[in-house]
Amino acid sequence: MTAARTRHEAAELRPAPPWQTTHWLNTDQPLALADLRGRIVLLHAFQMLCPGCVAHALPQAARAARVFAGTPLVVIGLHTVFEHHEAMALPSLRAFVHEYRIAYPVGVDMPGEDGDPIPRTMRAYAMQGTPTTVLIDAQGRLRLQAFGQVDDLLLGAEIGALLGELQQQA
Numbered sequence: 001m002t003a004a005r006t007r008h009e010a011a012e013l014r015p016a017p018p019w020q021t022t023h024w025l026n027t028d029q030p031l032a033l034a035d036l037r038g039r040i041v042l043l044h045a046f047q048m049l050c051p052g053c054v055a056h057a058l059p060q061a062a063r064a065a066r067v068f069a070g071t072p073l074v075v076i077g078l079h080t081v082f083e084h085h086e087a088m089a090l091p092s093l094r095a096f097v098h099e100y101r102i103a104y105p106v107g108v109d110m111p112g113e114d115g116d117p118i119p120r121t122m123r124a125y126a127m128q129g130t131p132t133t134v135l136i137d138a139q140g141r142l143r144l145q146a147f148g149q150v151d152d153l154l155l156g157a158e159i160g161a162l163l164g165e166l167q168q169q170a
Contacts, residue, residue: 013137014142015142016125020120021108024105025094026106030107040072040136040159041073041074041076043078045121046058048092050130052130052149056149058100060133060150062075062101064159077102079109082130137165138162
């Protein structure tokens with residue numbers, strides 16, 4: 001499967017919407033996008049019962065965290081459940097994160113308003129489903145959003161370009 005990508009160019013840069021979460025795993029305190037200004041954020045939205053997430057997106061996020069360790073890149077998972085809600089409750093997610101050895105922070109997307117099955121952050125970003133990969137620059141602007149499998153080389157090049165921009169600004 002090829003990702004449906006939206007690369008945001010300078011003329012169309014807009015602030016990335018804030019995350020709306022109910023819980024966080026692998027961090028002592030909730031994370032807010034505004035608190036990560038000055039760093040590049042790789043946000044990957046997933047569901048633990050999504051085959052594409054388990055086979056590709058989660059391992060890719062873990063690789064990115066390892067490869068770019070020591071750089072100003074932050075990898076964040078967002079568990080955004082829009083189907084099978086009861087099967088993917090917090091206790092199941094905790095076990096999943098442990099079993100798959102996910103070490104980076106994972107936020108739980110807040111349920112939709114007034115019975116909306118689409119979680120709030122997913123709706124704010126107009127995500128089409130999972131997996132969705134999002135890159136946010138150091139100024140908090142949305143730079144890439146891709147639904148589906150993103151090639152490792154493409155993602156690495158996009159991250160490298162943002163790290164280069166950040167270095168030039170310093």
